[in-house]
Amino acid sequence: MPAAVPFPVPKTLVLIGLMGAGKTSIGKRLATRLGLPFVDADHEIERAAGCTIQEIFDRFGETGFRDGERRVIARLLEQPVQVLSTGGGAFMDAETRALIRERGISIWLRADLDLLVQRTARRDHRPLLRQGDPRAVLSRLMDVRYPVYAAADLTVDSDDSPPDITTERVIAALRPHLGHPAPMDAGVATA
Numbered sequence: 630m631p632a633a634v635p636f637p638v639p640k641t642l643v644l645i646g647l648m649g650a651g652k653t654s655i656g657k658r659l660a661t662r663l664g665l666p667f668v669d670a671d672h673e674i675e676r677a678a679g680c681t682i683q684e685i686f687d688r689f690g691e692t693g694f695r696d697g698e699r700r701v702i703a704r705l706l707e708q709p710v711q712v713l714s715t716g717g718g719a720f721m722d723a724e725t726r727a728l729i730r731e732r733g734i735s736i737w738l739r740a741d742l743d744l745l746v747q748r749t750a751r752r753d754h755r756p757l758l759r760q761g762d763p764r765a766v767l768s769r770l771m772d773v774r775y776p777v778y779a780a781a782d783l784t785v786d787s788d789d790s791p792p793d794i795t796t797e798r799v800i801a802a803l804r805p806h807l808g809h810p811a812p813m814d815a816g817v818a819t820a
């Protein structure tokens with residue numbers, strides 16, 4: 630991966646999109662490229678609860694999970710600028726969406742159904758995909774969520790390109806939102 634790019638980033642970069650779109654994996658790479666801290670909301674929710682997302686769903690239901698998710702993301706958005714990967718349902722919450730709009734730059738990683746099915750099949754830690762045929766669940770979620778995700782500040786296609794290419798695509802889309810890099814000779818007096 631190329632060295633970090635020294636562009637000032639004005640607000641936390643918030644990755645949104647369906648399960649398997651690559652929010653967690655691209656978010657990590659994006660943070661490295663921009664020299665920013667990385668945080669994954671699902672990871673923070675599990676840390677705060679002291680158990681896995683599956684266990685939260687089992688004990689408190691999806692509503693309990695969503696309450697925790699809303700609180701954790703609000704807390705994370707109070708922190709200094711970073712890359713924040715959310716879980717696929719987070720942006721569907723009106724309160725969370727408003728906070729992201731105020732304090733972040735939202736980036737929708739858009740992927741097609743086949744790719745999402747293929748990528749999410751590798752692991753079974755997503756409770757919503759254990760409640761029926763994963764393709765049918767993802768297809769239904771696409772219908773409901775894509776019109777809402779479309780309100781993101783930026784949309785970037787997550788296809789079968791290597792992750793580093795998708796990461797560069799995100800950086801290219803972000804360019805108009807980034808400051809200018811510090812000049813190499815900053816502070817050097819000129820005649």
Ligand SMILES: Nc1ncnc2c1ncn2[C@@H]1O[C@H](COP(=O)(O)OP(=O)(O)O)[C@@H](O)[C@H]1O
Pocket residue numbers: 646647648649650651652653654655714748749751787788789790791792795
């Ligand atoms: N080009 C790619 N871009 C993003 N993820 C990819 C890519 N190729 C394979 N993957 C894999 O897809 C899986 C789902 O990605 P993940 O980052 O967990 O998505 P999300 O956080 O959006 O649910 C991961 O195992 C990741 O390694």
Ligand SMILES: O=C(O)C1=C[C@@H](OP(=O)(O)O)[C@@H](O)[C@H](O)C1
Pocket residue numbers: 646647648649652653671682715716717718719754755756757
């Ligand atoms: O789409 C969703 O509602 C969910 C997505 C998951 O995160 P990823 O999108 O990172 O898989 C996780 O937050 C939870 O299983 C619910």
Ligand SMILES: [Mg+2]
Pocket residue numbers: 652653654671714715716
């Ligand atoms: Mg994730």
